Amino acid sequence: MQNYSFVPGSGTLSLDPGTYRMVTLSVPAGLGGLPDAGTTAGITPELALSFDAKASITPFSLSELTEETLSAASVYTATLLPATSLLSLRVSGLPEGSSAEFTLLGMYASVGLDGTYAGSLDYPVSASGETVCFPTPGAATLSYSVDGGEPRSLPVGRTLEAGNRLTLELAWGEELREISVSGATVMDWIPGNDTGEAGDAK
Structure with a gap:
């Protein structure tokens, strides 16, 4: 495999006719794991892409890893x-x-690069806004603390999936002095596009 860098819509890649495994991705600041453009060392379909420890996770896109048989005049089109x-919290x-x-x-x-997620990370999220995250392997769980108190666990009951915006309505209960989930909305999410289709909002 080889690693090429190009501007969207203007890239030209010269390859000998043959069969290749192809994947295309955006590379935002802070995304690590890819070798320098033009190098091949360490590039495999399982190559893990993650954000540097000091970098916030930002939106990025990845195409499906496909096997392409190319001739001299082939055009490769990738859908990213x-x-x-995106996780959005609203606390009341x-x-x-x-x-x-x-x-x-x-x-x-x-x-x-093959689209397989791995590893586990606890990641701080905004209490009053949107946070870009990696998906979760199952139903998400939050940890929260109020005024620096002892952290408490809050099961969300929803899986955070790639390409989804999960909006959680969270409510403080004075009697039990705890936060609970009062509502959840899942919408399709394309970075840079604030519109989406709502789904499963019980």
């Missing part, structure tokens, strides 16, 4: 799909002057 997810009812901090527990830590 989101490899990341906290006592005045209080604040909460949230962490997404056990999300995937990387994705391979």
Whole structure:
């Protein structure tokens, strides 16, 4: 396999006629794992792509790994799909002057060129906005603390999937002094496009 860098819509790749495994991806700042453009060392379908420890996860896209038989005049077209997810939290009812901090527990830590996710990472998420994340292997779980108190676990009941925006309505309950999930909405999400189709919003 070889690694080529190009500007979308203007890339030309010269290859001898034959059969190749092809994958295309965007490479945002902070995404690690790929060798330098033009090199081949270490490139396999299972090559893990992850973000540097000090970098925030940002949207990136990945095409399906396909086997292409190319002639001298072939055109290769790749459809890129989101490899990341969007998690949005809306917290209501906290006592005045209080604040909460949230962490997404056990999300995937990387994705391979073959589209396979792996690893596990606990990742801080915004308490009042949107956070780009990797998907979760099953129903997501948050950890939260209020005013720096002891962290508590909050099962979400929804899986965070690539290409989805998961919006969680969270409510503080004064009687039990805990946060619970009061609503969830799942929408299709394409980075850079704020529109989407809602689904399964019980």
